[in-house]
Amino acid sequence: MRRLLQIVHGYPPRHSAGTERYAAWVSAGLAARGYAVDVIASARSPGHAQGQVLDSRLPSAEGGGRRWEIVNNLPWRPLGQAEHDPVIEAQVQRLMELAEPELIHVQHLLFLSSKLRFQAPSLSTLHDAWAFCPRGGTLLLNGKSPCPGPDPSRCPGCYGSFCQGTAREHRLGAVGAKVAAAGKIQPERLTKLWRRLPASLRALAVSGEAPPLATAEELAAWLAAVGDAHRRVNHRVAPSRYLADRATIALQAPVSVLPHGLPPSPFPPNRGPRGGPLVFLGSLTAHKGPELVAQAWGQRPGLPPLALYGPAVEPGLVPRLPPGLWRGELPNAEVPRLLQSARALVMGSIWPENAPLVVLEARAAGCPIIAPRIGGLPELVEDGVDGRLYPPGDAEALGDAMEEVVSRSWPDVRPPPSFDAHLDALETLYLGLGA
Secondary structure, X not given: OOEEEEEEOOOOOOOOHHHHHHHHHHHHHHHHOOOEEEEEEEEOOOOOOOOOEEEEEOOHHHOOOEEEXXXXXXXXXXXXXXXXXXXXXXXXXXXXXXXXXXXXXXXXXXXXXXXXXXXXXXXXXXXXXXXXXXXXXXXXXXXXXXXXXXXXXXXXXXXXXXXXXXXXHHHHHHHHHHHHHXXXXXXXXXXXXXXXXXXXXXXXXXXXXXXXXXXXXXXXHHHHHHHHHHHHOOEEEEOOHHXXXXXXXXXXXXXXXXXXXXXXXXXXXXXXXXXXXXEEEOOOOXXXXXXXXXXXXXXXXXXXXXXXXXXXXXXXXXXXXXXXXXXXXXXXXXXXXXXXXXXXXXOOOOOOOOOOHHHHHHHHOOXXXXXXXXXXXXXXXXXXXXXXXXXXXXXXXXXXXXXXXXXXXXXXXXXXXXXXXXXXXXXXXXXXXXX
């Protein structure tokens, strides 16, 4: 039995849903192949002290190994700190000694630390551009347009706008830890109460001044530290050619392509008539483009109904949507059934998406996809076969694509690659690490 340790940024779950889901699939798939899998993740947990380790077990479906979550209640760090956190580094080192892994698979280091060092052969999957983009890896300049890459004249201001919420949020995390330490309320209850607050109240509680702008020197320190963290692993992969090529140039280190696969769907693909709505599935954030989708749909009164599903990560965005379109969050287990009947999956992304899992889920359901021609999406959606691609940000072209897609059937939507095939390739990479 080989011992595998996965390192995941699990904070906050709404922002990292795809990364977490992929890591869970890897845990389950490799556990079924005889691996012993443990996980180290970060976690946001108001009421627990910064750096505290929350110890639990993975679900039995994921192998039942150990899952350690290191509390990090800070929403951002100044660029000058270069993502370095000695408390978290010490905890990770201690946990690695407990896990005694033969292999380490890094899914993300955000909210952990840039100076982690691994004593076993390591592989990193790049799920976004965080290795060279401090704005959460979105490669989106000031949240409005695709970015050509790191630049000392652009990045400090862009990062400052990205972190606009919040010295107050830092203080709120510290207050929560003090309340819990005083024994007035259990940390777990405090965390649940925080998550149950309406999104608008959470946004108000953490609103406040933006951090001061960083300097070019601080940006250089951040890029060097985070880049070195990725260069220290033995091998790097990305699920899209787009991101692999961008990362290879930015890191000056090779990044190979390993497309994601999808575990078997509980439902067969629907090749027949579809009576459901057009659906948007994703976090309600500006870079995902729900407003663009709503705008394009609203300009075409003959289209089927539109339903937007996803967490209100940016609460201020919800009131700007037409009433009734947002249906709230949808549990992952319900996504396949929704896509079985949906007329199409509609994406409005203005950022260069890497390889969103929802596209693979739509293909598994036989559901046509309407997506912008940006990032890695053209690698997943063959125009005219799996649906339609349109110029990003173009509401008129998106409306045209909606009308065309609902006007005919799409019997040739391609199934996604299997996750078993993906695991075969992953194990081949593990063997190549010399472990």
